[in-house]
Amino acid sequence: xxxxxxxxxxxxxxxxxxxxxxxxxxxxxxxxxxxxxxxxxxxxxxxxxxxxxxxxxxxxxxxxxxxxxxxxxxxxxxxxxxxxxxxxxxxxxxxxxxxxxxxxxxxxxxxxxxxxxxxxxxxxxxxxxxxxxxxxxxxxxxxxxxxxxxxxxxxxxxxxxxxxxxxxxxxxxxxxxxxxxxxxxxxxxxxxxxxxxxxxxxxxxxxxxxxxxxxxxxxxxxxxxxxxxxxxx
Numbered sequence: 001x002x003x004x005x006x007x008x009x010x011x012x013x014x015x016x017x018x019x020x021x022x023x024x025x026x027x028x029x030x031x032x033x034x035x036x037x038x039x040x041x042x043x044x045x046x047x048x049x050x051x052x053x054x055x056x057x058x059x060x061x062x063x064x065x066x067x068x069x070x071x072x073x074x075x076x077x078x079x080x081x082x083x084x085x086x087x088x089x090x091x092x093x094x095x096x097x098x099x100x101x102x103x104x105x106x107x108x109x110x111x112x113x114x115x116x117x118x119x120x121x122x123x124x125x126x127x128x129x130x131x132x133x134x135x136x137x138x139x140x141x142x143x144x145x146x147x148x149x150x151x152x153x154x155x156x157x158x159x160x161x162x163x164x165x166x167x168x169x170x171x172x173x174x175x176x177x178x179x180x181x182x183x184x185x186x187x188x189x190x191x192x193x194x195x196x197x198x199x200x201x202x203x204x205x206x207x208x209x210x211x212x213x214x215x216x217x218x219x220x221x222x223x224x225x226x227x228x229x230x231x232x233x
Contacts, residue, residue, distance in 0.1 A: 030072045033068070033071060033072050034068065034072060036067070036216060037067055037068055037215070037216065038213060038214070038215060038216040039186060039212050039213040040064065040067075040068065040186070040212070040215060042186050042189075043064075043068060043186065043189060044068045044069075044072050044073045044074070046186070046189045046190045046193075047073065047109075047189065047190075047193060048073060048074050049190065050189070050190045050193035050194050050197065051107070051109060051193065051197065052106075052107050052197065053076055054076075054077065054080070054106050055080070055106065055107045055108065055109060055197075056080055056081075056082065056099045056100070056103050056106055056107070056108040056109070057069075057073065057075055057080055057081045057082070057109060057111075058081075058082045058083065058092060058095050058096040058099050058108060058109065058110040058111070059081075059082075059083040059092060059110070059111045059112075060083075060084070060089055060090065060091060060092025060093070060095075060110070060111065060112040060113060060116040060117070061083075061084060061086075061087060061088065061089045061092075061113075061116060061146070062089070062092075062111070062112060062113030062115075062116055062139055062145070062146070063113065063139070063141075063145045063146055063149065063215050064111060064113070064139045064215070065083065065111060066146070067215070069083075069111055070083065082095055082096075082099050083095075089113065089115060089116035089119065089146075090116045090119035090120050091116075091120070092110050092111070092112040092116055092117070092120075093110055093112055093117060093120045093121070093123050093124075093127075093136060094120055094123055094126075095110065096108055096109075096110025096112075096127075096132075096134050096136065097110075097123060097126055097127050097130065097132050097134060100127075100132035100133050100134040100202075101130060101132060103133065105133060106133065107133050107134075107135065107197055108132070108133060108134045108135070109134070109135040109137055109193075109196075110134060110135070110136050110137065111137045111139065112136065112137070112138055112139070113138070113139050113140075113141070113144075113145060113146075114138055114139065114140040114141065114142060114143075114164065114166050114169075115143070115144045115145075115164060117136075117138050118164070118166065118167070121167070121172065124136070124172070124173070124176040124178065124202070124204070125176055125177075127178065127202040128176055128177050128178050128201070128202055131200075131201045131202070132201065132202050133200075133201065133202070134201075134202045134203075135193070135196045135197070135202075135203055135204075135205055136202065136203070136204045136205065137193075137205045137207060138169055138204065138205070138206050138207065139207050139209060140166065140169060140206050140207060140208055140209055140210075141209035141210065141214070141215070142163065142164055142166055142209075142210060143162050143163045143164050144161075144162045144164065145162075145209075145215060147161075147162045148162040149217050152217060169204060169206040170182065170206065172204075173203075173204040178201070178202045178203055178204060179199050179203040179204070180203060180204040180205070180206065181195060181196060181203065181204070181205045181206070182205075182206045182208060183205060183206065183207045183208065183212075184208050184211040184212065185211065185212060186212060189207070192205055193205065
């Protein structure tokens, strides 16, 4: 980008109002996207404010990431964000530990769904053993939320194998030997993340989505339903 900028220097005439127009367009797009997140609309802004500017942002494949985590959570550095490029769930916690160790003291937060977290939850012991500066934020809706959204779009509300009997995350954290916190409302998020940031080493933050409210059906899955109906017709 620097090389391109050097070649264009003195050769472009930019409308003086362009920067302000672009910022306004960006703010409008962010606000409209957040409206589709239901009770989680304020999560990106609250979380960003509560985290250090240089925090490392790691995510698993989960509804919260596919929606706001990938799209409207501000990231300030070119190496500050890590996420899997596949559709597989589960690598978020191990990647979070790796990022925290590579970060050499920078606070890292790994956002995972409860289904993906369950696949590698024993890695909590690794985080404790290595004293990783890691916040494990589990978006707990007690099920495979993505699967249920897809089934809702494609199967006329017939749901199968999407609900989970998940672990008591607070007790699990205690067994693993790390502090834990619980978020039961959007208003809890900022103060709880603040406590987690101030906690040395690893900790677990459970976001109780059953208490906060269901995440609205994510637009791509709604489009799947439309395409399926069109194909059937």
